[in-house]
Structures are given as structure tokens and as C-alpha cells.
Amino acid sequence: MTTAANDEAPVLLHTEGRAGHITLNRPRAINALNHAMVRLMDDALCAYERDDDIATVVLTGKGARGLCAGGDIRSIHDDVRAGGGPASVAFWRDEYRLNARIARFPKPYVAVMDGIVMGGGVGVSAHGGVRIVTERSRIAMPETGIGFVPDVGGTYLLTRTPGELGTHLALTGSAVGAGDALLCGLADHYVPSERLPEFTAALADTPASDAVAEYAATAPEGELAAHREWIDACYAADTVEEIVDRLYAFGDRAAKETAETIIGKSPTSLKVTLASLRRARALASLEQVLDQEYRVSATAIGAPDLVEGIRAQVVDKDRDPHWSPAELSRVTDADVARHFAPRDGDELGLGIAPEADPRCP
DSSP, X not given: OOOOXXXXXXXXXXXXXXXXXXXXXXXXXXXXXXXXXXXXXXXXXXXXXXXXXXXXXXXXXSXXXXXXXXXXXXXXXXXXXXXXXXXXXXXXXXXXXXXXXXXXXXXXXXXXXOBEEETHHHHTTTTSSEEEEOTTOEEEOOGGGGTOOOXXXXXXXXXXXXXXXXXXXXXXXXXXXXHHHHHTTSOSEEOOGGGHHHHHHHTTTSOXXXXXXXXXXXXXXXXXXXXXXXXXXXXXXXXHHHXXXXXXXXXXXXXXXXXXXXXXXXXXXXXXXXXXXXXXXXXXXXXXXXXXXXXXXXXXXXXXXXXHHHIIIIISOOOOOOOSSOSGXXXXXXXXXXXXXXXXXXOOOTTTOTTOOTTOO
């Protein structure tokens, strides 16, 4: 596979020695993912998997701001407003399949998680086999702030963090740096950003494990470990209301500030997110969790909070979403449960046959 002929393509492909490179190429949008990019990545991974000359795949993002800011949520807003969101649901179907492919990719998949890595950006990186962070990394699943729920396998990743750290990150949408990403199991190694060019160049003729051994360093200390006492105690509660009450009552300033952060998010998203996390803990595989997330996402797109949250954050940018319902107490158990109901004739189905993939025979 050679360098992409069109440097304006949203995904650029080229080879260096035995390394196949995938570069997300929408730097003005911090490489936000659209459907075309997902399909191009999927096709590239199929080709690299079959190519015996490729030993390693490397994912990077164009520009200095980050690997990927997530999905192209402006297009989701427009799709829902125009026709109810069918294109967005189709996008998620292919995106989640790509996330699963990355997780089971048989060759080293090196994701360079430099700069901003959020939402869909986590999905195309944190399921990889070799996940690199730098001092510039800011990693988050911020969906509750736009009336949505962590997806792209995010609820799988966040339920496998130490203690209740994943619940904290999911409900608040808080971004973490390199040290905390390593603590939470969202990344594997720290490489200073100034050494990234040498590191990625070395992958042309050096096994990924050897390149990591040469260029990895000790990450700066994170912040979450110092807050484990109140995080683990408060987020162990069974409901979002009780979590918020515990945070306010704990007596720690950071806990109180966190409670105030949470109550600004979509009440429906918060409750569905907590339920998603608790259910994901009982599921055996990433594929099963992705199946669940597909049900949740496809249901959430028909609710008012997603369009309203995107409007407030990226369309009008007034940062003043009007959630419906506006209070946690008004979100019923039935409102939450319907997000997990089977979808007649529209299931993702990865957990049934994870290896059955007609796009990559």
C-alpha cells in the first residue's frame, strides 16, 4: 500500500518499511470522525492484515491539537434535525465494528494518543494493543455533556478501571492526562512528544515491543490516585442521585465540585450511563458491550437531549443546554430501561458471531 494520492483525503495511508501508517486527516476539526473515515480505516486494516509485508500498524492524527476529538457531532445534529438520524445510526454500526476489529487485530496496532483524544477517538485508539500517551494527552469520554452516553466500547474500558474511577470519568466527562490514562488502563506507555518522530520512524524496521522499550519513559504523576478514597466511596452508590448526595456530603472540596459538575449534565444521559456501566460489568466481552451500546445509542438519538446538547456545545455555543427532563428525579426507571430493549431487526450482533465479518474475509 502506497501513500494516498490525495493529501486532502480524510484518512491518509502510507508505508514505511514494515509499518503501515493510518493518519486521520481533518486537523481543523481535530480529526473528528465521519462515516467515510471509519470505512477508510476499516478497509486499511483489512488490507494491512492480509499483507505479509506489514508487521505493525501505526495510528496518528494530523495537526498539533490531537489524535481525534471524537465523532463529527455537528453532522449527527444535522442528520437528526433533517430526518431523525438514520445516517448517524448507520455510522455507529460501522464505527462499533471498527472498534471491535481494532481490539482483535492480529498485528501490533500502535495508537499514538497525543493531544486531544475524546469519544470516538478513544474508540479507535484505546482498544489497540500498544497505546502511547504523551505529556500533551487529554483523554475523555465527555458524552453526558451533550446528552449522549459513552459508546465506542467506552463502557467496556471504563468498567475495567481500578475501583470506581471509570464511573467518575463516565459521569463527569472529565479529561485525564498521561499518568491517569495509564492508571485507568486506557493507555500502556508514555513517550515524550519530542521523541514521537523517532519512535514512529523506528517502527519501520523494529518490532513494536523493542521500539517501546527504547523510547518509553516514566509518565508524569496523575491526579486521580489522590482522590481514590472519595471516588470509590461515592460512586459505589446504586443511583446517580445517591452518588451526588454522597459527593456533597463527603467533606472534600474536590468531591463537592465534582457533584456540581455532574448535575450540569443531561439527567437522562447520567442515569443511562450508570446503568450502562453496571450492565457492562456483567458482560463477558467487548463485542457484547458494543452490542449493548448500539441499542443505547440508537435509542438515544430519538430523545431530545442529544440534539439539544450538541446545539449548546457546538452549534450555538451558548453552553446552556435545556435538558428534558431537567431533573434527575423525573427520569424514570422505564425511561432508562427502554435504552436496553432489543431492537427488532436492527441489532449489531457482534457478540453472537464476533469473527463473522463479510467486509474483511
